[in-house]
Amino acid sequence: MTTNAELQALREQYVPLGAANMSTHFADRAENGEIFDIEGRRFIDFAGGIGVLNVGHRHPKVVAAVEAQMQKLMHTCFHVMPYEPYIRLAKKLCELTPGTMAKKAFLVNTGAEAVENAIKIARAATKRSAVIAFNGGFHGRTMMGMALTGKVVPYKVGFGPFPGGVYHVPYPNEYHKISVQDSLTALHNVLKNDIEASTVAAIIIEPVQGEGGFYAAPKELLEAVRALCDQHGIVMIADEVQSGFGRTGKLFAMEHSGVVPxxxxxxxxxxxxxxxxxxxGRAELLDAPVPGSIGSTYGGSPMACAAALAVIEVIEEENLLQRSEQVGKLIAEHFEGLKSQFACVDNVRNQGAMVAMELVKDRDSRTPDPDMAKALTVKAQQKGLILLSCGIYANTIRVLVPLTAPDALIREGLELITASLAELTQ
Structure with missing residues (x-):
């Protein structure tokens, strides 16, 4: 039998250090909210592949859809010879996303690729180049994605210089004393002091920051950004890579505000x-790039489109938007209980099942404790729980457990967090 140690040795020999792993256990199989390593050890999955598995590992309906599609067609490249699943999914996405305007959809492979193309589309449509993003935002690991990302370590360190014409403003964070007005003042100052509004192609924002710490953008901010974009002909881009497809209790987090990007x-x-x-998004924007100027060899593959159509059905049939609210309440209430047990736990927050808490050295000063967050993820994994940290200060614990995971499994994982904190603080 192959062991974790044998695979780790091969990993160290053949895979670069920059492609870091948080585990030395190697996944062999998974089911819904559980992963089993190559040696058969079970782990409860509170990471969900970093927010990829809202419908769980290997949902039967998704697996069946992929298997059926593989029997018919695996690849032609949509741009060479198109196929039905791409068209059906594009139609469905245009129907489900916020807004009643005419819309079109363009499919690619990754969130970073989607962001790159959104910027290209905005620039082509406006004939402008500048982009405004927010501190703490994460938009991918490509060069433009890193330029837009508002956190240096570990995403940007050593990779500059980045594409120019990108400006950052603070993202509201009441806990760390950044108000909506602070953000709006900074945004207007950029347009007053750094770049004229008539040269700004887009403002990009996460309605709930993912890597930045699960902070939700207040409705007031999103409305103000929308108004500013309307005033100056700027494209408003909502990055829903992590917050989309039911995680927040709505299909898309922007729906909580009523603001249409x-x-x-x-x-x-x-x-x-x-x-x-x-x-x-808006059909006239998606149609702005000339034919052949946006594309992807593998983007919108037949199997992936079939899987996505199945995911949408699962979300609807299993009432996962309602389930997201239930999961979020269950986890947030447990985290609130941890505050009375452990002085290091503070600032519990959630929008639906996007749940987080901060670990601090002192609640009065709100001094972040990234070392405790790191230690907790390590200790939890030792106990059989996959847990992620995040945040601009690397002190936030976030939960992205599959929405399909049963309450008993979620409670088991939460108790492992409690036990881990107890050992770390004794």
Whole structure:
């Protein structure tokens, strides 16, 4: 039998250090909210492949859809010879995303690729080049994705210089004393001091920051950004790569505010584990690039499109939007209980099942404790729980457990967090 140790030795020999792993256990199989390593050890999955598995590992309906499609067609390249699943999914996405305007959808492989193309589309449509993004935002690991991302370590360190014409403003964070007004003042100052509004192609924002710490953008901010874009002819891009497909209790997090973006990027849980992403938005914007100027060899593969159509059916048939609210409440209430047990736990927050808490050295000063967050993820894994940290200070614990996971499994995972904190703070 192959062991974890044998695979780890091969990994160290043949895979670069930059492609880091948080585990030395190697996954062999998975089912819904559980993963089993190559030696048969069970892990509860609170990471969901970093938000990819809202419908769980290997949902039967998704697996069946992929298997059926593989029996018919695996690849032609959509741009060479198109196929039905791509068209059906594009239609469905245009129907499901916010807004009643005429829309079109373009499919690619990853969230970063979706963001790259959203910027290209905005520039082609406006004939402008500048882009405004927010501190703490994460938009991918490509050069433009890194330029837009508002956190240096580990995503940007050592890779500059980045594409120019990108400006950052603070993202509201009441806990860390950044108000909506602070953000709006900074945004207007950029347009007053750094770049004229008539040269700005797009403003990109996550309605709930993912890697930045699960902070939700207040409705007031999103409305103000929308108004500013309307005033100056700027394209508003909502990056829903991590927050989309039911994670927040709505199919898309922007729906909580009622604000309709011009373009929306999506990926991760879109296809239940298959590689798929997209840009959906105003038809006139998507039609701005000339034919052949946007494309992807593998983008919108037949199997991935079939999987995504199945995911949408699962979300509807299993009432996963309602389930997201239930899962979020269950986890958030447990985290609130941890605050009374452990002085290091603070600032519990959630929008649907996007749930997080911060670990601090002192609640009064709110001093972040990234070392404790790191230690907790390590200790939890030792106990059989896959747990992620995130945040601009690397002190946030986030949960992205599959929405299909039963309550008993979620509670088991939460108790492992409690036990881990107890050992770390004794």
């Amino acid at each position: 011009d373009l929306m990027t999506m990926a991760k849980s879109m296809a239940g584990g298959m590689t798929l992403a997209g840009v959906v």
